[in-house]
Amino acid sequence: MSVRVGAARIRAALVTLISFFIVAGTATGCAGGGDERPRVVVTTNILGDITREIVGDEADVSVLMKPNADPHSFGLSAVQAAELENADLVVYNGLGLEENVLRLVEAARESGVATFAAGEAADPLTFHTGQDGGPEDEAGEPDPHFWTDPDRVRKAAGLIADQVTEHVKGVDDKAVRNNAARYDGQLADLTTWMEKSFAGVPESQRALVTNHHVFGYLADRFGFRVIGAVIPSGTTLASPSSSDLRSLTQAMERAGVRTVFADSSQPTKLAEVLRQEMGGDVDVVSLYSESLTEKGKGAGTYLEMMRANTSAMAEGLTGA
Secondary structure, eight states: OHHHHHHHHHHHHHHHHHHHHHHHHHHHHHHTTTOSOOEEEESSHHHHHHHHHHHTTSSEEEEOSOTTOOTTTOOOOHHHHHHHHTOSEEEEOOTTOSTTTHHHHHHHHHTTOEEEETGGGSOOOBOOSSTTTSOGGGTTSBOOOGGGSHHHHHHHHHHHHHHHHHHSTTOOHHHHHHHHHHHHHHHHHHHHHHHHHHTTSOGGGOEEEEEESOOHHHHHHHTOEEEEEEEOSSSTTOOOOHHHHHHHHHHHHHHTOOEEEEETTSOSHHHHHHHHHTTTOOEEEEEOOSOOOSTTSSOSSHHHHHHHHHHHHHHHHHOO
16 A cells, blocks of 8 residues: 555656646746847946937847946946847947956857947047147047037947847837937937037137046037046046146146036046145036936936036036
């Protein structure tokens, strides 16, 4: 009797185990059978917002860089690194901006993932030589901060739409194109609005000093001069020397500049040091130059960021 009971229990256990594997196999088959939504992974949050406007509801867009982070120094978790490897398309800035992430983007590309470097495709400018225009050791190097020119963003956005329709299977190409056309109109309106906003800044006051070299594209597009930067580099990871600060204060004195624009995601300590160097008669104006904020915190979208920056710059340069 005990033998028959034991055999029955074994048969019951086997049936349960087989049923488990059948259910599990069915679930796995459903998950991998084409029901998963396509996924676009974007490195920086500025590009992430632009990409979401274009993709809309056609695919999931995962943004790796958190709000208020520094694109030069942010890193990825193991889970985020895996997202790159499993993406249908990776959109990144390039030109050396995401210094801690580019290696992982390259690894994803080598594994067969489609990648798109928006900065490299947006007709990049180069840094200029000297404290009166750019960092000497970066002269001739491409400047990654193309998003400060909305016209270049228009070009990049159109190319992102091309990449999505080409590489992200399952999206509605017409919907993506319609999204891109709508957003292109908003970007065109932004350019017009910025031109009108800056029209009130006299030529003699169109001189910029920033925390680091980040507004070269804006200066080129809207007719400003970049006098210098507290950190004389295109990256926040560099540090100024006492001679750098001395050269900058001299350039500011020659140009009659008394306003420094500092990134909101970076400490303004260096700009405050510059204020001390010039006897306290320096205004430090905070801008959202390299990162979006959380929604509702001043620069939750690219369009919101650019409008906030334009208003702050125009007011800071004219004192209005």
